Amino acid sequence: MTTEQPQWFTSSYSSNGGDCVKVATNLVATHGVVPVGDTKRNEGPTLTIEARAWSAFVEMAKHSQV
Incomplete structure (x- = not known):
């Protein structure tokens, strides 16, 4: 089985100095x-969330209203 690597991206709305x-x-x-x-922690831990829960x-x- 081939292990795919995550292809990371950050929202274009995230321009707050790196807290993303x-x-x-x-x-x-x-x-x-x-x-x-x-x-801020590229080599740090990640959460793995089921696709339905993420959606x-x-x-x-x-x-939501802030």
Whole structure:
């Protein structure tokens, strides 16, 4: 089995000096997960979230009021 590496990206809305979350959506189709990490800790730990849970989180964030 080939192990794919996460292809990280940060939202274009994240221009706050480096306090950002990075995500890798390239593993959804093959593994059903979305790795999530901290841009300040490139070699640091990551969370691996099921794709359905990530989608629900994104939808909730879109509709939340701050």
